[in-house]
Amino acid sequence: MRGNVLAIAVQLSGLVLAPLLPGVIQTIKARLQGRVGTSPLQPYRDLRRLWGKRSVAPYDSTYVYRLAPSLSAAALACAVLVVPIGASTIGWLGSDMLVPIGLLALARFSTAAAAWDPGGGFSLMAAGRDLMFSVFAEPLLLLAFVLVAIGSHSTDLVQMVAAAGDPHVATLPAHWCAALAFGLVVLVETGRQPIDNPDTHLELTMVHEGPLLEYAGRDLAMLQWTAAARHWLMLVLAVTFFVPMPAPVPWNLLTLALGVAGLCALVALVETSLAKMRILRVPVLLGAGVAICMIGLASWIAQGAL
Amino acid sequence: MTAPAWLLIIGAVVTCGGIVVSAVPQSMRTGLAMQALGVALIGAAGGMVVVGDGSVGSQFSNGFGPTVGVDPLSGFFVASIALVSTPALIYARGYLSESHHAPAIAVTTGVFVLALVGVVVARDAVTFLIMWELMSVAPAVAILLVSRSPETCRAVLIYLGSTHLAGVGVWLSMLTLAHLGVFTDPHSLAAQPMVVQSLLAGAALVGFGTKAGLMPLHSWLPRAHPAAPSHVSAVMSGMMIKVALYGLVRMLFEWLAPLPAWVAPVLLGVAALSCVAGVLYALMQHELKRLLAFHSVENVGIISLGLAAALLAASAGQRQLAALAFAAAMLHTLNHALFKSLLFLCAGSFQKQVGKLDLDRLGGLLRTMPLTGASFLAGSMAIAGVPPFNGFASEWLTLQALVQLALHGNPTGTALGALGAAALAATAALAVFCFVKVVGLVLLGPHRQKAVASSHEVPPSMTGPVVVLAALCLAIGVAPGVVLGQMGHLSPFGALPASAVGITLAVPGSGVFAPVALAAFVVLCTAVLQLARRRAGTTAPSPMWICGQVPDSRLAWTSAGFTKSLLLVLTVVLRPRRTVSVELDGVLVHSVVHESDVPHLFDELLFRPVLGRVLAASRLLRRTQSGSLRAYLTYLLVTLVLVLVVVRVGVG
Numbered sequence: 001m002r003g004n005v006l007a008i009a010v011q012l013s014g015l016v017l018a019p020l021l022p023g024v025i026q027t028i029k030a031r032l033q034g035r036v037g038t039s040p041l042q043p044y045r046d047l048r049r050l051w052g053k054r055s056v057a058p059y060d061s062t063y064v065y066r067l068a069p070s071l072s073a074a075a076l077a078c079a080v081l082v083v084p085i086g087a088s089t090i091g092w093l094g095s096d097m098l099v100p101i102g103l104l105a106l107a108r109f110s111t112a113a114a115a116w117d118p119g120g121g122f123s124l125m126a127a128g129r130d131l132m133f134s135v136f137a138e139p140l141l142l143l144a145f146v147l148v149a150i151g152s153h154s155t156d157l158v159q160m161v162a163a164a165g166d167p168h169v170a171t172l173p174a175h176w177c178a179a180l181a182f183g184l185v186v187l188v189e190t191g192r193q194p195i196d197n198p199d200t201h202l203e204l205t206m207v208h209e210g211p212l213l214e215y216a217g218r219d220l221a222m223l224q225w226t227a228a229a230r231h232w233l234m235l236v237l238a239v240t241f242f243v244p245m246p247a248p249v250p251w252n253l254l255t256l257a258l259g260v261a262g263l264c265a266l267v268a269l270v271e272t273s274l275a276k277m278r279i280l281r282v283p284v285l286l287g288a289g290v291a292i293c294m295i296g297l298a299s300w301i302a303q304g305a306l
Numbered sequence: 307m308t309a310p311a312w313l314l315i316i317g318a319v320v321t322c323g324g325i326v327v328s329a330v331p332q333s334m335r336t337g338l339a340m341q342a343l344g345v346a347l348i349g350a351a352g353g354m355v356v357v358g359d360g361s362v363g364s365q366f367s368n369g370f371g372p373t374v375g376v377d378p379l380s381g382f383f384v385a386s387i388a389l390v391s392t393p394a395l396i397y398a399r400g401y402l403s404e405s406h407h408a409p410a411i412a413v414t415t416g417v418f419v420l421a422l423v424g425v426v427v428a429r430d431a432v433t434f435l436i437m438w439e440l441m442s443v444a445p446a447v448a449i450l451l452v453s454r455s456p457e458t459c460r461a462v463l464i465y466l467g468s469t470h471l472a473g474v475g476v477w478l479s480m481l482t483l484a485h486l487g488v489f490t491d492p493h494s495l496a497a498q499p500m501v502v503q504s505l506l507a508g509a510a511l512v513g514f515g516t517k518a519g520l521m522p523l524h525s526w527l528p529r530a531h532p533a534a535p536s537h538v539s540a541v542m543s544g545m546m547i548k549v550a551l552y553g554l555v556r557m558l559f560e561w562l563a564p565l566p567a568w569v570a571p572v573l574l575g576v577a578a579l580s581c582v583a584g585v586l587y588a589l590m591q592h593e594l595k596r597l598l599a600f601h602s603v604e605n606v607g608i609i610s611l612g613l614a615a616a617l618l619a620a621s622a623g624q625r626q627l628a629a630l631a632f633a634a635a636m637l638h639t640l641n642h643a644l645f646k647s648l649l650f651l652c653a654g655s656f657q658k659q660v661g662k663l664d665l666d667r668l669g670g671l672l673r674t675m676p677l678t679g680a681s682f683l684a685g686s687m688a689i690a691g692v693p694p695f696n697g698f699a700s701e702w703l704t705l706q707a708l709v710q711l712a713l714h715g716n717p718t719g720t721a722l723g724a725l726g727a728a729a730l731a732a733t734a735a736l737a738v739f740c741f742v743k744v745v746g747l748v749l750l751g752p753h754r755q756k757a758v759a760s761s762h763e764v765p766p767s768m769t770g771p772v773v774v775l776a777a778l779c780l781a782i783g784v785a786p787g788v789v790l791g792q793m794g795h796l797s798p799f800g801a802l803p804a805s806a807v808g809i810t811l812a813v814p815g816s817g818v819f820a821p822v823a824l825a826a827f828v829v830l831c832t833a834v835l836q837l838a839r840r841r842a843g844t845t846a847p848s849p850m851w852i853c854g855q856v857p858d859s860r861l862a863w864t865s866a867g868f869t870k871s872l873l874l875v876l877t878v879v880l881r882p883r884r885t886v887s888v889e890l891d892g893v894l895v896h897s898v899v900h901e902s903d904v905p906h907l908f909d910e911l912l913f914r915p916v917l918g919r920v921l922a923a924s925r926l927l928r929r930t931q932s933g934s935l936r937a938y939l940t941y942l943l944v945t946l947v948l949v950l951v952v953v954r955v956g957v958g
Binding site: 051052055056058059060062065066069070071073075077078081091094095096097099101102103105106108109112115116117118119121125127128129131132134135136137141146149150153154155156157158203214217218219222279283301304 | 669692709710712713714720736741742747750810815819831843845846847848852853862869
């Protein structure tokens, strides 16, 4: 019972800790660029400031526009609770690997549809690009998941995470291919360079930021939290899948924290060293990811045949 | 006789009565209501057969006498037909109120629905084929009653031509099976050489596949479905193509045993092509009903992916997985029937209010038609495969079947399962893209023409059916396990695992998918956040951000603009055409005309050359028809001599 309560507490902490990740990435990035930068807690300050302000709605907008921030935040909150932290999860929300994919699609649908409500060109251009990326990123994410699932022969996230701790899994070429592919998905879903520049203020170059243009106040706070939750989801999944975890409870959480911090540093390093790609080149990169997954699949089939 | 049998007979009689009554203009609405009641009774009978797991009437017979019967698989299709047709018939009461030839269309609709039921309850080859032809002809009549423009006539010609050419496959396979006595004894085919089974499977795939709209045999579908009156389109897209899949299921899963090994991989390939290419072409369409028609190709592809996975799993001896994949296909059949008919009915309401359904000329209909608009939004989310609607539930199950095939299968199963799963994931993402576009262009944003601004909500006879269908989409999305629990025995592979039929779903080797909890959490969380949002104070109205310029309706974002990035990425595959012509007035530019379209490559590269050859061949053949009596007498003489020679040689 106590273990259960602890697991739920840890799981819920994801909702609170999520904004820390973009903050940490920004701080490390600033240091890498020789600036002092903001505190890792800056996203929390932004959220508090936005939470105190009124929302705005463009003329003629409907409930689709007003519901989108809450709906996408709710979908992401659900996804954060489904993805296991430290090999346990809240049971009743489900634990299948396809559920977070569906919830991400729900968030994407609601924000992109909301971009049509005011009908502004900037938001729609960005929403179209985001959806275009997803056409290539979603099969890539699924294939990466399938390759990870080879270790446990199950698509249950808890079992997948548990099996990822097995040293035997690390010797599978398929697992390494999955890691590479998953890295690409992390960059797409979190909207980081070289795919998308989260710091841009030029509307024409926006992807993930574009549909947020019209929002203000609490709506914008929810959408910014959603973006942070997407970081949490992807980075936590990456660490739990590809970093072997020690079993006892405090140690695996510590490993997870260190792993996520390390990945944040890696993302900051990638973002500092690589320029943003041309948008039309991104599918080529993601297609390469699909090819990597195919190689992983072939290696697994070959291993089974041998 | 049992209760379902009585219900079936009463339902059929009431429907026939309704058809007669609706032929009189004054009593057309009453007639349509009677038809709806009769079809609902027939559907209830089908539902009772499915739930009761018995069967009613005769078994399949090899004879030619008319026999009728319902087993659980037929019952499921009968119930699905009723779930789609009853709302469509009620909707027709309002929809047909001001149209020309309304009684004739009402009669045709009733005949069409009865023919659909007839195909799935037929228990001998002849009844099946008669109903099959009636089912093919009825929508053509309905289309021609609405419009006789050259385009429509061409669409009908292509529809009838392709379904009848492909119908050869259906006739061939059905009659051969009756001849070999397969309907009563499935083992009698095993005695035949393998080539017979291969030929039969090929004929069935082409025949039923064309009618189902599987690529590359789908060319008729995006022409015929948009041309029909909307309630007929709803039944065509919702159930007619599924009835073709019913035939395919009977063939592949019951009669053709043992199945040639090539069938499952080929079906999987065709299904993957149908779903990805279907949705990709849907995305590039600019007319709502044509777009929806392409989505039917996509969804038939998804269903066939499930069927192919079931065949692959069965051939590897994994009966439980095969049962799951089969159930996934059936659940998606039901789901697609619901949301596609919902979308077509809503499209009909929009068309009635606005006129044409050019996507770039609508906009903001959610404000003028709140009920229809909200139902359309629900249907769009369902077809996009977004939780908590029913599309996600059946796509989850289909994906699970493919992924489990990849994880637990032999090398072929692994490769094909993973490829199918990746194709389905891409399809789901494309469907989200497509329906974001549709929802945005149809329901949201500013009105793009005056007719849209002056549109208003349609009468309750037209909103009621779509609201009910939307509620059904949500209900099945929240509790798919309950529906699956009633469908477990449809497959020839035995029962579904107990974990897959409850409030939460889990297949062997998967995690738990808890649709009720997910839906409750998302709805509650959204509600709390909305309340929090209200507490911050009133929402301030504001203009949208376009860098401080004045909004101009001519700069409104279009369908083509939204999908441009994807089109640019896939230029090699889609080969868009673009022409810009500049008219000069002296040295001044007078006007610039820009035209762009995405040609349908299947038509251009596959059908046009074939059609050209066929027409050339028929021109050659026409030379023999000189009209001169002597020539015909010569033909007769030659034929007679040939027959005598054949008889002589045959006897010798």
